[in-house]
Amino acid sequence: MKIVQLKQKQLSQIEDLEMELWRFESRFNKNFKVNKNSGRHLIKWLKNITKHSKWVCFVAKDNRQIVGFVTGWIYKKQRTLYKHWKVGYGCDLYVRPAFRGKGLGRHLMKKMINWFGQQGARYVEIDIYQKNKKSFTLNHSLGFKDHATRLVLRLK
């Protein structure tokens, strides 16, 4: 198994995995629209983000097949308000079911965290759905602390 950094022009290589992650997370977020085009729309959205930010994506490869990925970017908080204004944001992490439990998720996260550090970030932020216990266990074990909770109110 190899972990390699994906280039912006190779983004469509993770379309199927993005789609699988989107489908997986739709069990936690009922507002997600899931259809056959979701993967394509996600890549389009990511391509747009990569134009404006320092973006990174690492993929796990089993021979030539991509079986997992992590992606995120650096964003800047208002310098006058924050002591440390360069922040890494971890957006997506996914490992195909058949390849889970072998340390790949941890390896991918560590690669991205190291990359953020090399780019000068002093913090890394991630969002996790409250019910995604596995992801909490993984990220707590990497040193992440619970920091804020987003509350959602459904209207009508």
Ligand SMILES: CC(C)(COP(=O)(O)OP(=O)(O)OC[C@H]1O[C@@H](n2cnc3c(N)ncnc32)[C@H](O)[C@@H]1OP(=O)(O)O)[C@@H](O)C(=O)NCCC(=O)NCCS
């Ligand atoms: C979360 C996910 C990326 C973990 O990938 P993975 O390759 O299986 O993870 P690893 O093998 O590196 O395990 C890392 C840690 O995760 C936790 N973990 C993994 N499988 C677990 C399970 N079945 N139950 C509870 N914790 C588990 C453990 O803390 C584990 O560390 P340990 O092996 O030292 O105990 C993978 O399950 C996945 O893609 N899930 C669906 C998408 C998702 O939830 N993404 C995260 C969005 S924030």
